[in-house]
Amino acid sequence: MKVDLGTFQERLRQRGLKLTKPRRLVAGKLLSTGGHVAADDLIELLRRDGTPVGRATVYRTLAILRGSGLFDEHDFGSGHKVYERALGRPHHDHLFCVSCGAVIEFREPRIERLQDEVTRRHHFTAMYHSHKIFGYCRRCQSKAPQRVERHA
Amino acid sequence: MKVDLGTFQERLRQRGLKLTKPRRLVAGKLLSTGGHVAADDLIELLRRDGTPVGRATVYRTLAILRGSGLFDEHDFGSGHKVYERALGRPHHDHLFCVSCGAVIEFREPRIERLQDEVTRRHHFTAMYHSHKIFGYCRRCQSKAPQRVERHA
DNA sequence: ATAGATGCAAACACTTTGCATGGAC
DNA sequence: GTCCATGCAAAGTGTTTGCATCTAT
Numbered sequence: 001m002k003v004d005l006g007t008f009q010e011r012l013r014q015r016g017l018k019l020t021k022p023r024r025l026v027a028g029k030l031l032s033t034g035g036h037v038a039a040d041d042l043i044e045l046l047r048r049d050g051t052p053v054g055r056a057t058v059y060r061t062l063a064i065l066r067g068s069g070l071f072d073e074h075d076f077g078s079g080h081k082v083y084e085r086a087l088g089r090p091h092h093d094h095l096f097c098v099s100c101g102a103v104i105e106f107r108e109p110r111i112e113r114l115q116d117e118v119t120r121r122h123h124f125t126a127m128y129h130s131h132k133i134f135g136y137c138r139r140c141q142s143k144a145p146q147r148v149e150r151h152a
Numbered sequence: 153m154k155v156d157l158g159t160f161q162e163r164l165r166q167r168g169l170k171l172t173k174p175r176r177l178v179a180g181k182l183l184s185t186g187g188h189v190a191a192d193d194l195i196e197l198l199r200r201d202g203t204p205v206g207r208a209t210v211y212r213t214l215a216i217l218r219g220s221g222l223f224d225e226h227d228f229g230s231g232h233k234v235y236e237r238a239l240g241r242p243h244h245d246h247l248f249c250v251s252c253g254a255v256i257e258f259r260e261p262r263i264e265r266l267q268d269e270v271t272r273r274h275h276f277t278a279m280y281h282s283h284k285i286f287g288y289c290r291r292c293q294s295k296a297p298q299r300v301e302r303h304a
Numbered sequence: 305a306t307a308g309a310t311g312c313a314a315a316c317a318c319t320t321t322g323c324a325t326g327g328a329c
Numbered sequence: 330g331t332c333c334a335t336g337c338a339a340a341g342t343g344t345t346t347g348c349a350t351c352t353a354t
Contacts, residue, residue, distance in 0.1 A: 018328050020334060039319080054336040059319060075227065080318060095276050106270050114263045115285060122256055123290035124247050131283045133267060138275035170353050172309060191343080206311040211344060232343060309352075316345070326335070 004031070007087065011068040022053045026061040027070075036074065036082035036103050076103070076132065093131040099140035156183070159239065163220040174205045178213040179222075188226065188234035188255050228255065228284065245283040251292035 008027045009019045029045055030037060039058050046053045053061075062083060065071040072086040076096045093111075095104040111131070119126045136144040160179045161171045181197055182189060191210050198205050205213075214235060217223040224238040228248045245263075247256040263283070271278045288296040 016333090018333065020328070022335070056320075056337080057335055060334085075229070077227070095271065095274055095278075097276075098279065104274055104276065106274065108266055108270050111263055111266050111270075114260055114266070118258050118260050118263075119247065119285060119287065122247055122258065123293075124249075124256065124285070124287055125293060125296045126247075126285050126287040127250065127296075128287075129283070129285040131281070133271060133276070133278050133281040135271065135276055135278040135280075141275075141277060144277045144279075168308085170308065172353070174310070208312080208345075209310055212309085306354090307352105308354095310350080312348095312350105314345105314347080316343100318342090320339105320341070322339080323337095324335105325337105326333105328333080329331090 008065075008068075008070065011070060012064070015064075015068070017064065022057045023061050023064075025051050025053055026058055027065060030065070030071065030083060031085065034085070036076075036084050038080045038082050040080065074130070074132075076101075077134075093133075095133045095135070095137070097137035097140055098134050099136055099143045102137045102139075104137060160217075160220075160222065163222060164216070167216075167220070169216065174209045175213050175216075177203050177205055178210055179217060182217070182223065182235060183237065186237070188228075188236050190232045190234050192232065226282070226284075228253075229286075245285075247285045247287070247289070249289035249292055250286050251288055251295045254289045254291075256289060 005019075005024060005027060008023075012019050012023070025046055026042060029042055029049075033041075033045070039055070039062060042062075043053065043055055043058050046058075062071070062073075065083070066073050070085070070087045071083045073081050073083055074094065075081050076094075078101070090107065091112075092105040092107045095106060096102070097104070115126070115129060118124075157171075157176060157179060160175075164171050164175070177198055178194060181194055181201075185193075185197070191207070191214060194214075195205065195207055195210050198210075214223070214225075217235070218225050222237070222239045223235045225233050225235055226246065227233050228246075230253070242259065243264075244257040244259045247258060248254070249256070267278070267281060270276075
């Protein structure tokens with residue numbers, strides 16, 4: 001499934017919203033950037049492009065993109081939320097390097113299956129989940145303290 | 153393993169810190185409350201007890217308790233962090249009801265094992281993880297929208 | 305005695321909101 | 330023309346920090 005501005009327009013229509021220039025700019029930049037981008041990054045990037053968008057508008061647009069299921073929002077505890085394209089991409093979870101901030105995606109269907117089992121066991125209806133593993137990535141091994149895994 | 157103020161004192165000593173009255177009050181209240189408590193809850197509870205502790209001190213004490221491995225910190229996306237006793241309790245992860253805010257703990261060693269496999273695969277050294285499933289608890293089923301699981 | 309702790313208020317960082325103006329439909 | 334969107338600045342929220350005072354050791 002191709003995810004582009006056309007898809008965005010379509011989703012906006014479904015909600016009776018307008019496709020404005022600022023919204024096109026935010027969505028476009030988000031799509032072209034890929035990766036895990038924060039609101040401030042977007043504001044800065046758009047400003048540098050000579051097409052500044054007000055911070056309120058950026059936040060409001062991100063809320064729409066998230067609410068439409070086009071983008072996922074993640075909080076890696078860095079004090080700000082980051083966004084990544086969701087539609088048209090397979091689901092995955094993340095490893096986060098506490099040393100360099102690298103975000104590594106992983107897919108493990110067996111974990112997903114066990115999750116279903118857990119929710120069933122608790123008569124719980126899952127809507128979404130967040131599974132993050134924090135530690136040291138391959139390149140930051142040397143900075144890791146000599147300790148075993150602690151859970152949180 | 154019994155976790156009490158004595159353990160706290162011991163951990164403080166190890167770091168060259170003092171066991172002061174405010175710290176005893178915060179740790180004591182946290183231990184007696186159980187559950188998942190936020191900084192503001194503590195401040196309010198202590199104030200009501202007639203033993204108020206400054207907000208800065210509460211936050212600073214929570215940081216120590218967390219850093220000493222006595223308490224875990226969780227963010228369920230409610231805008232504030234919550235704390236729960238960690239030492240002397242088995243590790244677990246959480247289901248969070250987006251309707252009533254209920255926090256349900258679950259243990260699933262098979263998921264933990266698969267996690268290890270994932271980190272090994274990526275040459276990643278895990279320090280801790282956060283696995284949360286959001287949705288509707290048994291009692292809030294009726295409020296759940298008719299939709300399949302969405303991931304985030 | 306002295307290094308560390310307290311508590312107030314001010315500072316912070318991220319995000320949201322009120323409101324007058326502007327633009328999509 | 331109507332209703333929604335924008336953008337500024339101000340407000341909000343949870344948390345952290347500077348600093349003079351106090352206290353456990």
